[in-house]
Amino acid sequence: MPNMILTKTPMPEQNPQIRARNFDEVTLGYTKEMAMKEAERCLNCKHKPCVAGCPVSVRIPEFIEEVAKGNFEAAYAVITSTNSLPAVCGRVCPQENQCEGKCVRGIKGEPVAIGRLERFVADYMMKNADITPKKPELNGHKVAVVGAGPAGLTCAGDLARLGYEVTVFEAFHVAGGVLMYGIPEFRLPKAIVQKEIDSLKALGVNIMTNMVIGKVLSIDELVNDMGFEAVFIGSGAGLPNFMGIEGENLVGVYSANEFLTRINLMKAYLDDYDTPVKRSKVVAVVGGGNVAMDAARSAMRLGADKVYIVYRRSMEELPARKEEVHHAIEEGIEFLLLNNPMKILSDERGRVRAMECVKMELGEADAGGRRRPVEIKGSNYELPVDSVIMSIGTSPNPLIRSTTPGLEVNKHGCLIVNEDMLTTKEGIYAGGDAVTGAATVILAMGAGKTAAKAIDDYIKSK
Amino acid sequence: MFKIMKKKVLNDSVVQMDFLAPFIAKKAQPGQFVIFRIDEKGERIPITINDYDRDKGTVRIIFQLVGKSTIQLSKMNEGDEISDLVGPLGIATHIEPDAKRVAVIGGGVGCAIAYPQAKALHEKGITVDVIAGFRNKDIVILEEEFKNACDNLIITTDDGSYGKKGFVTEALKELIESGNKYDEVIAIGPVPMMKFVCAVTKPYGIKTIVSLNPVMIDGTGMCGGCRVKVGGQIKYACVDGPDFDGHIVDFDELMLRNGTYKEDEENSKNHICRLTGGAENA
Numbered sequence: 072m073p074n075m076i077l078t079k080t081p082m083p084e085q086n087p088q089i090r091a092r093n094f095d096e097v098t099l100g101y102t103k104e105m106a107m108k109e110a111e112r113c114l115n116c117k118h119k120p121c122v123a124g125c126p127v128s129v130r131i132p133e134f135i136e137e138v139a140k141g142n143f144e145a146a147y148a149v150i151t152s153t154n155s156l157p158a159v160c161g162r163v164c165p166q167e168n169q170c171e172g173k174c175v176r177g178i179k180g181e182p183v184a185i186g187r188l189e190r191f192v193a194d195y196m197m198k199n200a201d202i203t204p205k206k207p208e209l210n211g212h213k214v215a216v217v218g219a220g221p222a223g224l225t226c227a228g229d230l231a232r233l234g235y236e237v238t239v240f241e242a243f244h245v246a247g248g249v250l251m252y253g254i255p256e257f258r259l260p261k262a263i264v265q266k267e268i269d270s271l272k273a274l275g276v277n278i279m280t281n282m283v284i285g286k287v288l289s290i291d292e293l294v295n296d297m298g299f300e301a302v303f304i305g306s307g308a309g310l311p312n313f314m315g316i317e318g319e320n321l322v323g324v325y326s327a328n329e330f331l332t333r334i335n336l337m338k339a340y341l342d343d344y345d346t347p348v349k350r351s352k353v354v355a356v357v358g359g360g361n362v363a364m365d366a367a368r369s370a371m372r373l374g375a376d377k378v379y380i381v382y383r384r385s386m387e388e389l390p391a392r393k394e395e396v397h398h399a400i401e402e403g404i405e406f407l408l409l410n411n412p413m414k415i416l417s418d419e420r421g422r423v424r425a426m427e428c429v430k431m432e433l434g435e436a437d438a439g440g441r442r443r444p445v446e447i448k449g450s451n452y453e454l455p456v457d458s459v460i461m462s463i464g465t466s467p468n469p470l471i472r473s474t475t476p477g478l479e480v481n482k483h484g485c486l487i488v489n490e491d492m493l494t495t496k497e498g499i500y501a502g503g504d505a506v507t508g509a510a511t512v513i514l515a516m517g518a519g520k521t522a523a524k525a526i527d528d529y530i531k532s533k
Numbered sequence: 534m535f536k537i538m539k540k541k542v543l544n545d546s547v548v549q550m551d552f553l554a555p556f557i558a559k560k561a562q563p564g565q566f567v568i569f570r571i572d573e574k575g576e577r578i579p580i581t582i583n584d585y586d587r588d589k590g591t592v593r594i595i596f597q598l599v600g601k602s603t604i605q606l607s608k609m610n611e612g613d614e615i616s617d618l619v620g621p622l623g624i625a626t627h628i629e630p631d632a633k634r635v636a637v638i639g640g641g642v643g644c645a646i647a648y649p650q651a652k653a654l655h656e657k658g659i660t661v662d663v664i665a666g667f668r669n670k671d672i673v674i675l676e677e678e679f680k681n682a683c684d685n686l687i688i689t690t691d692d693g694s695y696g697k698k699g700f701v702t703e704a705l706k707e708l709i710e711s712g713n714k715y716d717e718v719i720a721i722g723p724v725p726m727m728k729f730v731c732a733v734t735k736p737y738g739i740k741t742i743v744s745l746n747p748v749m750i751d752g753t754g755m756c757g758g759c760r761v762k763v764g765g766q767i768k769y770a771c772v773d774g775p776d777f778d779g780h781i782v783d784f785d786e787l788m789l790r791n792g793t794y795k796e797d798e799e800n801s802k803n804h805i806c807r808l809t810g811g812a813e814n815a
Contacts, residue, residue: 242753244570244577244617252755281619283753287556311757313767320767320786322793326757332750337576345576345601346750347794421789468754469772 074111077180082187091371091402094256094340098162103141106191110139112176112183120173121185126517127154127225131170131185138188147196150189155228155271156221156250156516158197158263161190163254164513165392197266206275210234212530215299217284217471220248221512222305222503224271225519226526231274233527238299240282243336248307249512252336253328255365257372258395261335285470290478290499300533301498301526304486305519308504309468313461314357318415323349323423327358327366327462334369348373351458355379355426357412358462359388362509364395366460367404378404379454383411383431383444409433409444413451415459425453465509475499483508491525492518500526534614535569538591543674546598547642548607549583555590557620563649564626564744564776567592568752570617571605578602579749581646581721581775582621592620595645595674622752623775626650626742632716634660636708637683638701638730640722641667644675646744647721652682660684662713664704666722670695702729715739720779724791728784735780743779745770748793761787 083099084090090097101109113135121131130149137146150157166172166186174182196202214230216223219241227237245251250264272278284290284306293299311326313319330348333339337346354370356363359382371378380399382389385408389396400406409431418424430450433442467484479487479495485508486501488494494501502518504510539551557567566581584593598604606615629635635654639647644665655661661683667673668691679686687704688696697704701722709715718741720730727743734741747770749759754772761768762783768774 242619243751244619252751281617282556283619283622286621286753287560287619307755310754310769310772313757313760315767320760320762320783320790322789329750329756329758332756337750338574344574347576349793421786421792470754 073114074108076112079181079184079187080105080109080112082184087398087401087403090257091368092374094372096260097257097398100194101187101191103195106138106188106195107141109184110135110188113139114175116175120175121170121183124169124171124173126169126513127160127520129154129170129189134192135183135185135188138192143192143195144200146192147200147202150192153520154516155225156267157189158193159221159250159259159267160513160516161186161188161193162259163511165511167393169513194263197263202270203273204270206273207232207234209236209275212236213238213299214526214530215240215293215297215302216305217290217302218242218248218305218307218503218505219246219268219278219280220305220307220503220515221250222505222515222519223248223303224268225516226303226305226502226523227276227519228271228274229520229523230526231271231276233523235527235530236275236277238277238279240284240288241278241280242283244280245336246278246280248305252332253362253365254512255331255335255369257368258365283470285474290471290475290496294498300530301500303492303519303522303526304471304494304499304501304505305503305515306468306471306505308465308509309484310466311461312464312466314412314463316412316414318417318423319461321415321417321423322421323351323458324415325458325460327356327362327460328465330366330460331362331369334373340373349458350374353377353456354458354460355381355412355454355456356460356462357381358464359384359390360462360464360509361391361395363462364391364399364404366462368399368402370458370460371402371404379407379456380404381407381410381412381426381428381454383409384441385409385433388441407454411444411446412459416453423457423459425455426459427451428454465504467505467508471505490521492522493525493529498529534616535618536614537609537611538589540609540611543595544672547595547672547674548598549593549595549645550606551586551591551593552615552618553590554592554618554620557592557618558585558587558590561585561592561621562625563653564646565621565623566746566752566775567594567618567620567622568749569594569606569615571602571609571615573616575605575616576602577617577750577752579622579746579752579771581744581746582649583645584649592618595642597642619752622771624773626653626719626744626776628653628657629717630657632659634662634713634715636662636664636705636713636715636718638664638705638718638720638722639666640701640720640726641672642674643722643726643744644679647719648675648678648682650719650721651679655682655684662708663687664689664701664708666690666701666704666726667695668692700729701726702733705730706733709733709737709739717742719744724784724788727779727782731779731782731784741779742776743782744775745777745782745787746775747787747791761790
């Protein structure tokens with residue numbers, strides 16, 4: 072008899088007042104008992120709508136059934152047969168729009184806590200079992216992957232499991248991409264990302280850090296001189312966008328990318344690391360996505376007295392994951408919705424003193440069906456702040472497209488691919504933010520997975 | 534890991550080092566830069582490449598001791614290793630194939646970057662005048678190297694203790710006014726120096742290229758920290774530069790932004806280590 076309680080088994084969390092000042096993980100994860108109890112809420116539907124909602128097609132009811140029985144190892148085997156980074160996905164996927172969004176239990180009550188269960192299984196196995204994968208036998212073919220973020224790592228993992236000799240080229244000094252530099256420790260502990268990466272290495276994936284493809288080696292050199300039979304490009308989103316308003320180059324204005332990289336990758340919040348970051352008192356974060364939430368909550372943890380999210384639409388349109396918004400509000404982040412920055416004002420030394428905002432109202436729906444925000448004339452006001460963090464998206468990085476003849480991009484500068492993630496150049500595949508523009512970890516992983524399969528077919532057919 | 538193959542102390546505050554980095558050495562071009570990180574807890578420091586040896590697989594940098602990381606690096610020796618060196622980053626200096634005469638101006642440790650540019654131009658058969666400016670005699674660097682990389686070397690010192698007394702701008706003005714026709718001026722040094730060189734060349738309409746080194750983290754077009762205003766538009770020194778048309782760079786804004794962490798830098802240098810009690814970091 073399934074557990075018919077209408078709500079998810081709650082997951083223990085750090086107290087909001089305390090966690091808003093530390094970088095430890097916010098949510099603490101299920102215990103064995105909680106996980107088994109929650110797993111019993113799954114109806115094990117025949118038509119499995121949840122699986123269709125998962126970009127990497129995790130066989131959800133199957134793993135949950137094993138959790139309910141307490142067979143965590145078997146559950147882990149089910150998950151990892153299609154998902155290379157379960158501990159990551161359980162934490163950062165927007166489940167409400169994916170698997171959980173399709174869950175039948177969500178029609179009346181809350182859906183099964185699929186994300187929390189996935190996380191539990193991955194954490195349990197990392198802690199209690201030796202999950203080092205065995206190196207598969209090599210098939211004699213070499214593939215290069217550019218970028219060690221979620222797309223590249225997924226593609227590399229899938230190909231390595233098929234016996235390919237995979238080399239991943241990473242520009243930074245560590246692998247992980249956005250999982251390392253972007254998503255903060257309190258949401259995704261870096262030790263967990265590192266374990267997932269170590270397990271890919273154990274699978275035989277070779278990761279070369281400090282290698283900026285397009286500079287130190289070109290895509291053509293990887294193929295022509297180094298003997299890689301195919302290349303997957305997962306180089307990520309690229310340069311941060313700014314609004315083009317006055318004052319954006321003042322001291323104290325950051326892109327979210329810079330702010331988060333200083334904190335997450337360079338560990339500027341720890342005293343014994345050398346990278347500096349300003350510890351501001353009153354911070355405005357412009358934007359409403361997950362990155363904006365991460366930046367706002369990080370600023371709070373650095374000791375700010377007040378942190379604002381400034382977003383030009385209303386709460387309903389706010390694109391961030393629901394749980395992040397909820398956590399941000401709990402931690403005291405103030406949401407200035409229907410507000411748009413007009414300019415950033417400076418003190419006598421060129422530092423941020425305030426941001427001028429204008430109030431907005433929602434007008435008629437645009438082509439995409441979203442109501443367009445319109446300025447309320449004369450509602451301008453000064454918001455006193457000492458830092459502004461711009462979190463309004465990114466534009467594709469030019470390094471690879473500008474050094475690879477034959478690689479075509481769309482009008483936004485994103486790489487053009489077909490349904491198999493094949494670019495306009497033979498043997499060169501791409502996926503993740505380099506193709507879609509800034510999106511989610513799981514969509515990037517889905518693209519890496521599709522590409523891995525297509526690369527396998529391509530090399531086999533040669 | 535990247536091994537220090539050769540170290541040379543050029544003066545009290547400037548050190549030259551060659552690193553074994555065959556991939557970078559193979560591709561490096563004048564005007565490009567690398568980013569180094571000494572160890573796990575270190576910062577990422579961008580620094581322009583001074584020279585490279587493709588056969589030996591080495592890359593040379595010359596750096597001034599300005600903050601914690603450069604001081605720490607200066608204390609390392611041949612055979613020691615740093616954990617990261619990435620590059621070559623940025624766009625190589627564009628060499629005008631039809632140029633007849635170019636003035637290359639270096640200020641202080643900026644001469645380390647001006648040198649490969651002068652050398653490349655000289656090797657192309659272009660007449661190169663180098664003006665290398667220093668505060669005083671004690672900190673003159675690369676004199677011999679420059680002699681072999683140009684047709685005419687003018688060294689200036691602010692106090693007149695060596696070479697010609699005065700600033701590089703005065704020497705440049707004299708060269709221009711004495712009738713030398715320059716197709717291009719390349720100026721690399723402290724931001725105020727580059728700003729003033731541009732002010733000298735602008736009335737004559739001489740194209741002037743400057744090499745910028747703003748605050749930067751990844752150096753590959755991700756963080757956006759290195760943005761500079763050029764011709765009223767935001768440009769990123771790491772992927773659009775580091776060379777820009779000096780006549781349209783907003784130098785004042787660049788100076789402000791470069792000062793963002795000045796206090797932190799001073800604090801980190803003056804930090805008294807609780808372990809050693811010494812007045813500097815180990």
